[in-house]
Amino acid sequence: SETEFANWYRADDGSANMPALNLHFEVARAYGRDMQALHWTPREILERANASDKPLQTFLQALDHIGGYKEDPLRKKATLLAVILRQRPEQFLRVAPAESVPPIIDYHLMRSCLRTGLIRVDDDALRQKLERRELVAADEEWAVRSAAYEAISRTQSLSGKSMGAVDWFFFGARRYCPEMTEPDCARCTLDAVCAHAKNLFQPARRTTFY
Ligand code: SF4
Known part of the structure; x- marks a missing residue:
């Protein structure tokens, strides 16, 4: 019950x-x-x-x-x-050498993609919502999330790194590019190539997907 x-x-x-x-x-x-x-x-x-x-x-x-x-x-x-x-130490699931893990897109990767310029928001209304951290509609969230999926896929194939390595890199980037405090670009490894769209925030939407 x-x-x-x-x-x-x-x-x-x-x-x-x-x-x-x-x-x-x-x-x-x-x-x-x-x-x-x-x-x-x-x-x-x-x-x-x-x-x-x-x-x-x-x-x-x-x-x-x-x-x-x-x-x-x-x-x-x-x-x-x-x-x-x-x-897990028990290695419950085997993964064949030819298999690659797909992107695992959640809030932090969407934020990284938006701020670094890996994805660009051309729709002014959506861009404003992301900057103001306003609730977005399902299709708006999908536009950002699916673009982030594509961007991270391409980052992985262009870098030749595993998805785990790419994800871990961006996970670490959260340290200097946090949600609630000002990004510390000077100490961030992405500074030289970043678009510095620091005002952009991941889509604000309640979801059970991630
Ligand atoms: S350079 Fe600045 S804006 Fe870009 S990811 Fe790093 S902390 Fe964020």
Whole structure:
């Protein structure tokens, strides 16, 4: 029940601080419904993936059918889960040498792409919303996020680095290009090539995709 679910998320002192708990509940139910309908278990999904020629692809395709994952066409949570399962000491998921991990696009990568100039916003109305950190519509968020996906894909192929290395580089860039305080360009490794669009912020939108 929803009450029981809410109790799982209580802090040690009994307080209920989880934001958007209803969204967590809906996603958990969607996950459970699909797993039951498909008669799948997490172990079976992994065993099937690891037994295939393309374990990563097989794993992501399986999650395309499961609530909580299937809604996002860019597969952010599914890909992140795959990376976590692969990097666990147990190496739950095998990834074949020929397989490459797709971009994992969330807030920090969109912010980096916008500020560095990897993507450019030509729509004045959208640009203003991003600068003012106003809520954006679904299609506006998609325009930025899909462009960021493309930009990070190209960055990866042009650099010859793995997606993990590219993601880690931009993850580290958050240190000098944070959300809530002024960017420290002088200490940032991207300073020499950056567009310095410091006023731009990632799309503000409540989502369960990432
Ligand atoms: S150079 Fe400045 S604006 Fe560009 S990514 Fe670094 S901190 Fe952000």
